[in-house]
Amino acid sequence: MSEINSAPTMKDVAREAGVALGTVSKVINGIPVGESYRVRVEEAVAKLNYRVNSYAKGLKTNKTFTVAVMVPNLISPFFAKLVNCINKALTARRHRMLLYATDYDPTQEQEYVILAEQQKVDGIICLSYNPDLKVSENLPLVSIDRYFGAHIPCVASDNYGGGRMAAEKLVENGCRSLAFMRIGSRLTNEPNKRKEGFISACEAMDVPYTLKIVDDGTPYSAFEDFLNEHFHEGKLDFDGIFCVTDTLAYQILGSLRKMGVRVPEDVQLIGFDGVRSFGDLDLFCSTIVQPLDEIAETCVNLVLEKGQTSAPSLICLPVHYACGGTTKE
Amino acid sequence: MSEINSAPTMKDVAREAGVALGTVSKVINGIPVGESYRVRVEEAVAKLNYRVNSYAKGLKTNKTFTVAVMVPNLISPFFAKLVNCINKALTARRHRMLLYATDYDPTQEQEYVILAEQQKVDGIICLSYNPDLKVSENLPLVSIDRYFGAHIPCVASDNYGGGRMAAEKLVENGCRSLAFMRIGSRLTNEPNKRKEGFISACEAMDVPYTLKIVDDGTPYSAFEDFLNEHFHEGKLDFDGIFCVTDTLAYQILGSLRKMGVRVPEDVQLIGFDGVRSFGDLDLFCSTIVQPLDEIAETCVNLVLEKGQTSAPSLICLPVHYACGGTTKE
Numbered sequence: 001m002s003e004i005n006s007a008p009t010m011k012d013v014a015r016e017a018g019v020a021l022g023t024v025s026k027v028i029n030g031i032p033v034g035e036s037y038r039v040r041v042e043e044a045v046a047k048l049n050y051r052v053n054s055y056a057k058g059l060k061t062n063k064t065f066t067v068a069v070m071v072p073n074l075i076s077p078f079f080a081k082l083v084n085c086i087n088k089a090l091t092a093r094r095h096r097m098l099l100y101a102t103d104y105d106p107t108q109e110q111e112y113v114i115l116a117e118q119q120k121v122d123g124i125i126c127l128s129y130n131p132d133l134k135v136s137e138n139l140p141l142v143s144i145d146r147y148f149g150a151h152i153p154c155v156a157s158d159n160y161g162g163g164r165m166a167a168e169k170l171v172e173n174g175c176r177s178l179a180f181m182r183i184g185s186r187l188t189n190e191p192n193k194r195k196e197g198f199i200s201a202c203e204a205m206d207v208p209y210t211l212k213i214v215d216d217g218t219p220y221s222a223f224e225d226f227l228n229e230h231f232h233e234g235k236l237d238f239d240g241i242f243c244v245t246d247t248l249a250y251q252i253l254g255s256l257r258k259m260g261v262r263v264p265e266d267v268q269l270i271g272f273d274g275v276r277s278f279g280d281l282d283l284f285c286s287t288i289v290q291p292l293d294e295i296a297e298t299c300v301n302l303v304l305e306k307g308q309t310s311a312p313s314l315i316c317l318p319v320h321y322a323c324g325g326t327t328k329e
Numbered sequence: 330m331s332e333i334n335s336a337p338t339m340k341d342v343a344r345e346a347g348v349a350l351g352t353v354s355k356v357i358n359g360i361p362v363g364e365s366y367r368v369r370v371e372e373a374v375a376k377l378n379y380r381v382n383s384y385a386k387g388l389k390t391n392k393t394f395t396v397a398v399m400v401p402n403l404i405s406p407f408f409a410k411l412v413n414c415i416n417k418a419l420t421a422r423r424h425r426m427l428l429y430a431t432d433y434d435p436t437q438e439q440e441y442v443i444l445a446e447q448q449k450v451d452g453i454i455c456l457s458y459n460p461d462l463k464v465s466e467n468l469p470l471v472s473i474d475r476y477f478g479a480h481i482p483c484v485a486s487d488n489y490g491g492g493r494m495a496a497e498k499l500v501e502n503g504c505r506s507l508a509f510m511r512i513g514s515r516l517t518n519e520p521n522k523r524k525e526g527f528i529s530a531c532e533a534m535d536v537p538y539t540l541k542i543v544d545d546g547t548p549y550s551a552f553e554d555f556l557n558e559h560f561h562e563g564k565l566d567f568d569g570i571f572c573v574t575d576t577l578a579y580q581i582l583g584s585l586r587k588m589g590v591r592v593p594e595d596v597q598l599i600g601f602d603g604v605r606s607f608g609d610l611d612l613f614c615s616t617i618v619q620p621l622d623e624i625a626e627t628c629v630n631l632v633l634e635k636g637q638t639s640a641p642s643l644i645c646l647p648v649h650y651a652c653g654g655t656t657k658e
Contacts, residue, residue, distance in 0.1 A: 051447050066427075066448075073413055075608030080409035084402055087430045096444065098395075099428045101416045115425065118380050119395075247607045254611075258446045275604065277613065279404030282583075286604065 008048040010062035017044035067303055068116040070100040070109060070126040072090040076247075077147070077275040078290075079127070085296035093304060095122070106130035123303035131187055140306030142299045143188045150313045153302045155295055157188035158316040162288040165195025166270045169286075169321055171205055173268055173328045175240030177211040178202060179230070181223060187217050190316075191244065194272060196241055210238060220263065223248075224255050231259060239267055246271035249285040253326060269326040283324030290314060291317045337377040346373035396632055397445035398439060399429040405576075406604040407619075408456070411473070412627030415454060422633060424451070435459035453630035460516055469635030471628045474519045476520040479642045482631045484624055485519035487645040490524025491617040495599045498615075498650055500534055502597055502657045503652040504569030507531060507538040508559075509582065510552060511573035514545050519645075520573065523601055527571055539567060552577075553584050560588060568596055575600035578614040582655060598655040603648075612653030620646045 010028070014021045017040040026033045027041040044050070069086050071079045087097050098121060109130040116124055116139070123140035126133075132149070135141050149153045170178055180198050184191065195213070202209040206261040212226045229236040243249035249271030253263060261267055264286075275290030276282060294317045302311060323329055339357070343350045346369040354371040355362050361587055373379070398415055400408045417428050427450060428637055429441040438459045445453055445468070452469035455462075462477070464470050476483045509527050513520065524542070531538040541555045559566040572578035578600030585592055592598055593615075603618030605611060623646045631640060 051443065073608075074409045074416070075401060075413050077406060077409070077607060079405045080406070083428075084404050084430060087403070087428060090428070096448065097428050099412075099416060099426050101413060101420070114380065119425065247610070250606065250610065275607075277579065278406060278604075279402075281576070281579065 008050050010050070012048055013041065013050050016048055017041045018234040021047075026072040041218075062120075064118065064120050064122055065094060066096045066098055066121045067099045067300070068112070068119070068121045068124045068126075070112055070116075070124060070128065071103055072104045072127065072129065073101050078245075078273050078281070081275065081279065082292050082296065084304045085292045086299060088293075089296045091298065095304070096175060096298075102129070104129050106132070123306060125299045125303055129185060129187065140303050142303045142306070144295065144299060147188070147190065147314060152308075152313070153311045154190065154314045155298050155302065156314070156316055157290040157295065157319050159190050159193040159319075160197035160200075161316070162272060162290075162319040163194040163199075163242070163329060164201040165319065165321055166194075166272070166288055167198045167205070167207070167209075168199035169327065170240035170242065170268055170270060171207055173240070173264075175238075175268055176207065178207055178240045179238040179241065180209060180211050180213075180242050180244075181226070181248060182211075182213045183216060183218060183220075183223075183248060184244060191272075192241075194244055203265075220251055223252060227252075227255055227259065234260070236261060236267055241267060241269045241286075243269065243271045246273040246275050246284050246287055249287070249326070253285060263326050264328050268328060271324075271326075274322060283322060286324045286327040287322055288319045289322050290319055303305070337380075337521075339379070339419050341374045342370065342379050343379055345377055346370045368495055377619050384406040384602040391449075393447065393451055394423065395425045395427055395450045396629070397427045397429060397441070397448070397450045397453045397455075399441055399445075399453060399457065401433045401458065401477075402430050402454065404444075406608070407574075410604065410608065411456070411621050411625065414621045417622075417629060418625045418629040422629065424629075424633070431458070433516075434460070435457050438462060452635060454628045454632055458514060458516065469632050470634070472630045473624065473628060476517070476519065476643060481642070482606050482635075482640045483519065483632065483643045484627050485643070485645055486624065486648050488519050488522040488648075489526035490645070491601060491648040492523040492528075492571070493530040494526075494648065494650055495536070495601070495617055496524075496527045496530035496536070498656065499569035499571065499597055499599060500536055501595075502569070504597055505536065506572065507569040508537055508567040509538060509540050509542075509571050509573075510555070511540075511542045511576060512545060512547060512549075512552075512577060513573060520601075523571075523573055549580060552581060556581075556588065558583055560590075563589070565590060566594055570596060570598045572598065572600045575602045575604050575613050575616050578616070578655070582614060592655050593657050597657060599650075600653075600655075603651060612651060615653045615656040616651055617648045618651050619648055 010024050014024045019037055023033055023037050024041050027038050067090055071083055074080045090097050102109045110130055113135055117136055125142050127144040128146050141152055143152055143154045146158050180195060214222050243252055249269055256263055263269055269285055271285045272288040274287045296314055339353050343353045348366055352362055352366050353370050356367050359368045363601050396419055400412055405408045419426050431438045438457055442464050446465055454471050456473040457475050470481055472481055472483045509524060543551050572581055578598055582592060590596055598614055600616040603616045627644055
């Protein structure tokens with residue numbers, strides 16, 4: 001590793017180029033100057049390896065090319081991939097990402113918003129668990145999965161359509177009685193619509209269904225109890241299961257194997273998210289895939305264009321089904 | 330969601346508190362003033378919801394409480410968990426994280442370092458694939474897994490010890506002939522020592538071993554060919570395999586199952602990293618676990634304390650073995 005000497009200033013550039021300080025400033029800020037001046041300044045910048053002080057620039061232009069991204073954590077492969085996609089979309093637009101991991105804590109989320117304001121970020125993209133989050137009206141905010149109101153754009157997968165798709169796929173694959181399982185936050189959010197879509201499809205197809213819905217923090221054994229209650233003479237009461245996430249589907253798959261239930265022969269299982277082992281290897285289960293690249297692109301476009309009154313309040317992006325071995329096809 | 334009106338200035342705080350601007354400045358910067366003045370300023374700050382402009386502060390104090398973290402991506406669960414741990418360690422010290430994902434591209438890594446300098450970060454923690462990375466000598470840098478030289482602290486797992494541990498564990502579990510498989514960068518880096526530790530333990534125990542080592546970018550089928558070459562009359566030539574990562578071990582496990590080789594009955598398999606499905610559920614295989622929390626803590630302490638001449642050039646943190654079902658114990 002080689003090293004660069006301590007940072008040169010704009011004055012050093014002016015001296016090296018033999019021009020006035022104001023000329024250097026113009027060139028750096030893209031204001032036209034005579035061609036020969038521009039060339040001399042650019043050569044001096046290159047020679048001295050001059051770097052713009054973005055703090056000084058941030059004070060002047062009121063723009064920092066920095067966007068704060070707030071998610072619960074990076075441990076969940078869904079959040080990790082989402083942040084990876086947002087980072088790519090920001091980088092492609094020459095913006096930087098300040099990352100906040102909130103650990104689902106509403107107080108910490110509010111503190112991070114204050115930090116982001118201090119940092120003078122150009123906007124915030126958040127996947128928040130704080131329905132009362134307070135954000136300055138001057139700071140562009142785009143929300144993922146949580147609808148805050150008409151003035152804050154919310155970007156999500158088509159969760160309702162995905163829930164319908166799961167029920168329809170199970171029935172198409174021969175299932176005659178379905179179950180839906182969910183563990184999650186009690187707060188209203190877009191992913192809750194998975195259940196509503198699932199129920200609406202079951203009712204439209206006139207297929208019987210059972211629900212098992214528990215709050216975050218409930219021990220996983222609640223699902224094992226539910227499975228056992230519906231297990232008679234080596235058979236489950238249902239032959240198709242839709243789980244609200246791949247994480248839950250993966251756990252249910254483990255329980256079914258322990259009970260001696262064959263998947264997909266006896267019971268077919270669909271999750272939601274579309275995450276893969278090691279990021280890009282196998283799916284953990286058959287699943288409804290969220291379009292994370294498109295969600296990220298949409299969020300970044302919205303946060304950077306904010307101020308346009310025409311911004312929609314909710315954008316739902318299309319999901320698709322992928323067979324991951326826990327369904328017949 | 331409620332909203333806050335546009336940002337008040339330090340002047341507004343002085344007016345509200347009925348004190349001079351200089352008094353407000355002192356209180357905000359922690360310089361002692363009379364108790365009654367301090368209380369009045371703090372009340373005005375709270376009432377007006379005043380936020381320090383960190384860009385103005387950054388210009389003055391030459392400190393931004395921001396650390397840049399550079400990793401190839403967040404798709405790999407190993408990198409995602411590492412970044413999650415670093416973020417936690419920075420937050421605990423009231424520092425922010427600027428995240429750069431480099432996609433293994435040395436040019437992009439160099440560009441990010443320039444960006445980080447412009448952003449006036451307090452330091453960089455990087456997991457770099459650019460052995461020629463140029464960084465200003467004024468900018469504290471801590472490297473993970475790549476040794477740049479005596480003046481740049483490098484933090485890594487005890488990769489050599491982990492390689493030894495894998496070989497010893499396989500032999501302890503009854504294996505009599507071992508194989509080592511690796512796909513990775515040709516660049517010298519700390520994880521390469523896994524192989525050296527493995528070989529040294531095999532030689533010390535006088536156990537025969539085979540190596541299969543290919544460069545990044547080689548198709549996975551190279552490993553299937555290797556397995557087939559060593560497969561005679563339904564049996565492999567070796568009964569213990571150490572893979573350089575859990576990712577590779579997971580892929581090898583799939584190949585062995587397809588070949589009808591039973592794991593762990595016929596062959597035992599150990600990976601390296603200790604990543605878990607969905608972040609905190611099952612291990613993918615038996616593995617040598619990297620101490621990511623400790624690596625993160627160490628990096629953050631080093632980057633924030635940089636300048637102390639006593640900083641070591643290499644810190645290797647202890648790994649441990651965990652059985653994940655692909656070994657007998």
